[in-house]
Amino acid sequence: DVKVTQSSRYLVKRTGEKVFLECVQDMDHENMFWYRQDPGLGLRLIYFSYDVKMKEKGDIPEGYSVSREKKERFSLILESASTNQTSMYLCASSRDNQDTQYFGPGTRLTVL
């Protein structure tokens, strides 16, 4: 079975803090994705990556950056957290394009 893990289930940070969300997949998938999920807005793509050290902007990249130094790990970085970044963050991976994305359990981030 595909397993995607995220470093924290719940996280509380203060405005202005730098926040790291970590995601690891164990299936040697090429593609990895970061989404945020908000009530009424569904899943929105922040960033994705095709391969190590490669990244592409999604639909809402502002205020975020990512890092993919190893194939199995994809990190989402909030350089200076703001209250409007309070959300559920979901990581996903897929073998390649046109393939199913498998999701992690999510990180509920609250920025105070």
Added chain:
Amino acid sequence: GESVGLHLPTLSVQEGDNSIINCAYSNSASDYFIWYKQESGKGPQFIIDIRSNMDKRQGQRVTVLLNKTVKHLSLQIAATQPGDSAVYFCAENRRNTDKLIFGTGTRLQVFP
């Protein structure tokens, strides 16, 4: 529990009945479709997928139907159980793109 979406369409069914959840997609260039299940506080879980060269695909207690003429997708759950209670949403992958487009979801409530 945490809500993944407010004011979602809701389908209420009695335990043991069959459920049908519908999804309309907008882009005729989409050629791959996925159904996900999301329980409260968890990440989306893959249920079943279908490619555009098929009209129907069956899994364990689930069937997905694809009608390309009217751009409609449905998920049928046989003998619905309390554990099926969740938000269900479809996703479409447009040909030659890397991104999934997600629907906003339908909440399925199962009553004893």
